[in-house]
Amino acid sequence: MFIEIDFNSEEAFYIQLRNQIIIGIATNQFQEGDTLPSVRQLADSVGINMHTVNKAYSVLKQEGFIRLDRRKGAVIALDANKLHAMEELQENLRVVLARAVCKGVAEEEVHQMVSEIFREMS
Amino acid sequence: MFIEIDFNSEEAFYIQLRNQIIIGIATNQFQEGDTLPSVRQLADSVGINMHTVNKAYSVLKQEGFIRLDRRKGAVIALDANKLHAMEELQENLRVVLARAVCKGVAEEEVHQMVSEIFREMS
DNA sequence: TCTTTTGTTATATCCATAATATAACAACTG
DNA sequence: CAGTTGTTATATTATGGATATAACAAAAGA
Numbered sequence: 001m002f003i004e005i006d007f008n009s010e011e012a013f014y015i016q017l018r019n020q021i022i023i024g025i026a027t028n029q030f031q032e033g034d035t036l037p038s039v040r041q042l043a044d045s046v047g048i049n050m051h052t053v054n055k056a057y058s059v060l061k062q063e064g065f066i067r068l069d070r071r072k073g074a075v076i077a078l079d080a081n082k083l084h085a086m087e088e089l090q091e092n093l094r095v096v097l098a099r100a101v102c103k104g105v106a107e108e109e110v111h112q113m114v115s116e117i118f119r120e121m122s
Numbered sequence: 123m124f125i126e127i128d129f130n131s132e133e134a135f136y137i138q139l140r141n142q143i144i145i146g147i148a149t150n151q152f153q154e155g156d157t158l159p160s161v162r163q164l165a166d167s168v169g170i171n172m173h174t175v176n177k178a179y180s181v182l183k184q185e186g187f188i189r190l191d192r193r194k195g196a197v198i199a200l201d202a203n204k205l206h207a208m209e210e211l212q213e214n215l216r217v218v219l220a221r222a223v224c225k226g227v228a229e230e231e232v233h234q235m236v237s238e239i240f241r242e243m244s
Numbered sequence: 245t246c247t248t249t250t251g252t253t254a255t256a257t258c259c260a261t262a263a264t265a266t267a268a269c270a271a272c273t274g
Numbered sequence: 275c276a277g278t279t280g281t282t283a284t285a286t287t288a289t290g291g292a293t294a295t296a297a298c299a300a301a302a303g304a
Binding site (some may be wrong): 005006019022023025026027034063065078080081083084085088089090092093094095096097098099100101102103104105107109110111113114115121 | 141144145147148149162186187200202204205206207208211212214215216217218219220221222223224225226227229231232233235236237239240243
């Protein structure tokens, strides 16, 4: 899987890493039990500091996407708290969809886009 | 329309204001041509600084949701750049849906939630 | 065993951003 | 004229993002 940093983005580096890894899990490029690169290794390969990668991993652990093993490192391990995920999804969608609606995006267009994204991820 | 600040939220005050106003527009609580409270007035009523409200308004203008009129103040005025809105929507959905998918949320559940949010907003 | 790599923790610094506090000015309102 | 408006400027404080070293215990490989 290719992970890279957009140094011109306004998004924090550790957020970019987190999002890319989450998308990697959703697209099955990372699977349950797979190990992520070591913090030093990933930091080196994308050109940022070790602690920034460490922060991304810490957030991913705190949010229930990986497990930090003393011997194996960062291991993909989902604690699927679906109730919590649904609440988070709803709050996120409320803002994201409101923005789109204001700009004239229709409901059918959103449904189509959702379907397309699921197609990409399956 | 009720605007309020969650002082315990991790979200920046000006982002909270921005999102609530956008949701207000999407739900027709604010309509094209309506004026928002003056920066001093809104700052006073929600208990934050004038400049924080000013920043929220500046962002809303920059993102094409309001127009800043010398005499009327902040006026709801949408420049509906739909192409841009669709691109932004897609990028946002990619991350938001990936998070949900990892936690076991199914495509139908997303479609249902989208429909429900559109029902709330119409 | 020795060496290397690993995760982890602890400081420290630098910079940008968020939020606040005054202040001032031009323009509009009553 | 007095009050309110948007706007701009400056300054301060606090927080968060990113980096730089450094150190240590545990695991892995030779």
